[in-house]
Structure formats: C-alpha cells, structure tokens
Amino acid sequence: EAQVTQNPRYLITVTGKKLTVTCSQNMNHEYMSWYRQDPGLGLRQIYYSMNVEVTDKGDVPEGYKVSRKEKRNFPLILESPSPNQTSLYFCASSWTGATEAFFGQGTRLTVV
Amino acid sequence: ILNVEQSPQSLHVQEGDSTNFTCSFPSSNFYALHWYRWETAKSPEALFVMTLNGDEKKKGRISATLNTKEGYSYLYIKGSQPEDSATYLCASNNAGNMLTFGGGTRLMVKP
Numbered sequence: 433e434a435q436v437t438q439n440p441r442y443l444i445t446v447t448g449k450k451l452t453v454t455c456s457q458n459m460n461h462e463y464m465s466w467y468r469q470d471p472g473l474g475l476r477q478i479y480y481s482m483n484v485e486v487t488d489k490g491d492v493p494e495g496y497k498v499s500r501k502e503k504r505n506f507p508l509i510l511e512s513p514s515p516n517q518t519s520l521y522f523c524a525s526s527w528t529g530a531t532e533a534f535f536g537q538g539t540r541l542t543v544v
Numbered sequence: 545i546l547n548v549e550q551s552p553q554s555l556h557v558q559e560g561d562s563t564n565f566t567c568s569f570p571s572s573n574f575y576a577l578h579w580y581r582w583e584t585a586k587s588p589e590a591l592f593v594m595t596l597n598g599d600e601k602k603k604g605r606i607s608a609t610l611n612t613k614e615g616y617s618y619l620y621i622k623g624s625q626p627e628d629s630a631t632y633l634c635a636s637n638n639a640g641n642m643l644t645f646g647g648g649t650r651l652m653v654k655p
Contacts, residue, residue: 463641475588475633475645482641490642522587529641530576532590 455523567634571615
C-alpha cells in the first residue's frame with residue numbers, strides 16, 4: 433500500500449530537548465516536504481527536498497533542520513525545541529512540487 | 545512569501561445544496577494549483593492538480609476550474625452531502641518547488 437509514515441504521532445517534550453520526527457515514503461517519490469499547521473494559519477511549508485542531498489527552506493524554516501540521505505526518508509529535527517513550535521506537523525511526498533502530494537498521518541507536538 | 549487566499553473561511557449548507565469556494569493566487573510564474581480535502585483527524589487528500597489556463601477537472605460531484613491569467617480557481621460541489629463536510633485547501637506552486645497553501649474553507653453540510 434502506498435503510504436507516508438510519520439513517527440511519533442503524538443509527542444510531549446520539554447524546552448531545549450532535541451527531538452526528531454521521522455518520515456518515510458514507499459512510492460519512490462523525489463519530492464518530500466514538511467508542514468506545520470496552526471489554528472487560523474493553514475499549512476505552512478517548513479522545508480522541502482527535491483531529491484537526495486537537496487533541501488531548501490520553505491516559508492517557516494527557523495528552528496528546524498532536515499536531512500535527505502536516502503530517497504525514502506526525510507526526518508525533521510528540532511535541535512532546541514521551544515513552546516512556539518507546539519503544532520501539528522505533516523510530512524508529504526510527491527513526484528515534484530507540481531504533482532499531487534501524499535500526506536502522512538500527522539504528528540502533534542507539544543513543547544512545554 | 546506568496547499570498548494564497550481562500551474564501552469564504554467557513555460555510556454551512558443544507559444537504560442537497562450546491563456550493564462553491566474561491567482560491568486566489570499570484571498569477572506570475574505559475575506552475576500548478578492544487579486542491580485538497582481535509583477531514584477532521586485525518587490527513588489532507590488530493591482532489592485535483594491543475595496546470596493549464598482554462599483547465600476544468602471533475603471527480604464525481606466535485607469539480608474545479610482554473611484561471612491562471614487572473615489568478616483564481618473555483619471548487620464546486622453539486623448536491624452537497626454530509627460526508628462532504630471537511631476543510632478544502634488550495635495550494636499554489638509558483639516559480640520553483642515551494643507549495644504555498646491558503647487558509648482553507650471549512651464546509652459543514654447539515655442533514
């Protein structure tokens with residue numbers, strides 16, 4: 433079954449404790465991206481990657497890092513989480529930025 | 545940062561009503577316009593991706609049109625059903641690979 437898998441689904445952490453949210457896709461897609469969703473603001477792109485070892489900043493990259501060492505995986509790293517990074521995060525993959533995106537199940541992160 | 549706007553923000557309709565929403569986006573350096581359907585507690589799912597001016601796409605009772613010259617797209621739902629209740633998102637891909645989403649239109653269909 434074609435899917436995008438994010439882990440964990442829910443996470444409560446403390447300010448400053450490094451965390452990684454994993455994202456994996458099994459469709460051999462070249463393009464992967466991370467979004468955060470906040471009430472009243474819609475989905476905002478954090479980072480995207482057009483292929484292995486190629487990553488670019490989206491609209492709201494501050495406080496986040498990503499890596500794309502293999503085509504299927506695109507982890508989101510928060511080196512020093514802060515409460516303003518409390519949000520619902522989605523990973524997505526597609527063939528390009530101009531083709532339909534397949535979204536993961538979402539990760540609800542709370543930073544206290 | 546691109547400005548992608550959707551209206552209305554929310555909409556309540558009766559079962560059987562037809563309805564439509566608007567998405568406006570920058571027309572310069574346009575590549576593609578996406579529509580997604582997002583049900584509560586689920587992930588967004590793609591409805592349409594359109595690239596050409598004048599494109600019209602249809603999936604069952606849902607259809608969409610695209611005007612790239614003036615920078616707008618309409619999503620139509622014919623004969624709304626309670627299961628159509630969801631947030632409908634549009635997203636624009638301009639001059640590159642960034643995808644910018646609008647704030648969404650939340651549709652509630654009353655039985």
